[in-house]
Amino acid sequence: MSSPQQVGVIGAGQMGTGIAQVFAQSGFSVFLVDAKPVQLAQAEAGIRASARRLHEKAKIDAAAYERVQTQIRYETQLSSLQACDWIIEAIVEQEAAKGQLFRDLDSIVQPEAIFATNTSSIPITRLASYTQRRDRFIGMHFMNPVPIMKLVEVIAGLETSDSTLQRTLATVALLQKEAACSKDYPGFIVNRILMPMINEAFCALQEGLGTAQDIDKGMKLGTNQPMGPLELADFIGLDTCLSIMNVLFHGMGDPRYRPSPLLRQYVDAGRLGRKTKRGVYEY
Ligand SMILES: NC(=O)c1ccc[n+]([C@@H]2O[C@H](COP(=O)([O-])OP(=O)(O)OC[C@H]3O[C@@H](n4cnc5c(N)ncnc54)[C@H](O)[C@@H]3O)[C@@H](O)[C@H]2O)c1
Structure with missing residues (x-):
């Protein structure tokens, strides 16, 4: 070979x-x-x-x-x-x-x-x-x-x-x-599990469950992740996160993968994360 x-x-x-x-x-x-x-x-x-x-x-x-x-x-x-x-x-x-x-x-x-x-x-x-x-x-x-x-x-x-x-x-x-x-299903293994968590963090932020800082701190210190989900979304790129959620939503045909309206709004505003120096946070 x-x-x-x-x-x-x-x-x-x-x-x-x-x-x-x-x-x-x-x-x-x-x-x-x-x-x-x-x-x-x-x-x-x-x-x-x-x-x-x-x-x-x-x-x-x-x-x-x-x-x-x-x-x-x-x-x-x-x-x-x-x-x-x-x-x-x-x-x-x-x-x-x-x-x-x-x-x-x-x-x-x-x-x-x-x-x-x-x-x-x-x-x-x-x-x-x-x-x-x-x-x-x-x-x-x-x-x-x-x-x-x-x-x-x-x-x-x-x-x-x-x-x-x-x-x-x-x-x-x-x-x-x-x-x-x-196997070849939408999101494969990593994003099938990771992206719904990130999406849920945007839903939590939209509902005012906590500030962005507290949501990230909660997940970092409470579940031992190196980055909080919102910080990670900024790192990945919010446009990429939204595209992945759309693939999961349409590909699985299941409303539980519906992209968060707040995530959509950030992308519409051009706040794509670290790469545009502004996402959930400013850089
Ligand atoms: N960002 C992440 O954390 C991550 C992780 C794993 C996989 N991915 C995947 O990797 C891919 C790229 O993501 P990224 O974060 O690097 O995106 P990015 O926005 O940083 O870069 C995309 C690049 O592609 C170029 N481009 C677009 N259309 C082109 C074309 N037709 N011909 C040549 N160049 C073209 C753009 O100019 C840009 O430089 C996506 O499919 C994404 O889902 C991203």
Whole structure:
């Protein structure tokens, strides 16, 4: 079973930058693509700073640090991905945008290449249907921040081949991460359980059950979580949280997953969390 050599990561936001960094650290050649040049410039600065911090704390060795500086190419055109043998999509959590991207990639990238999506919630079988390579399509759900978090949730769609699954698990191991396999249902394991908790925290805030600080403090100190749910929502991005709740709500057809009106309102106001410097809290 050969491991991938050239990896294409699409979307240079919080997740794509972290994914590009960990692949480069582990010795892969990486092409990081984003539609926006300004996003790529920010990604490059962020990746270099993150690798420097990890190296200073002796979390990565000098060779891995050097690879991050030299083995990532920053591109705006999908055509740069033609010869890649592994693709990881990390653009916005919207089916229409991801579907169109996979349709375009299918005709650009060599047919043998595996397509992985970092979607937080959209069923893999559904995203695979935008391509002609449904057996070579899989979910690789990295956690935020990618260079720190150990887990990658791996989700095989209905048509994903066993060889694609095995190659993905081997790739996760090469990245020195741990895989947890989930069946292909909306939200998979992590967000099926995490997002309703975050959503409930917004309902509690809306009802005035407590201040944002007290809700977060209660959950942090009372249930031993490193971040409170509202702080975590700001970290993930409120737009991403809302998209995931919508996928759970429509995908499961169950009113218990109804997105909180307050969460919707924050997103409508452009208060998306840390990335816009304002969410539940100000940064
Ligand atoms: N934020 C999290 O904590 C988290 C965790 C796990 C998975 N995810 C998933 O990862 C994906 C990305 O999330 P994020 O938080 O990095 O989002 P983000 O908003 O930080 O970044 C998205 C990036 O994609 C780019 N983009 C959008 N459409 C594009 C296109 N058609 N072609 C090229 N680039 C395009 C944007 O310019 C932006 O830079 C989503 O599917 C999300 O659900 C997020």
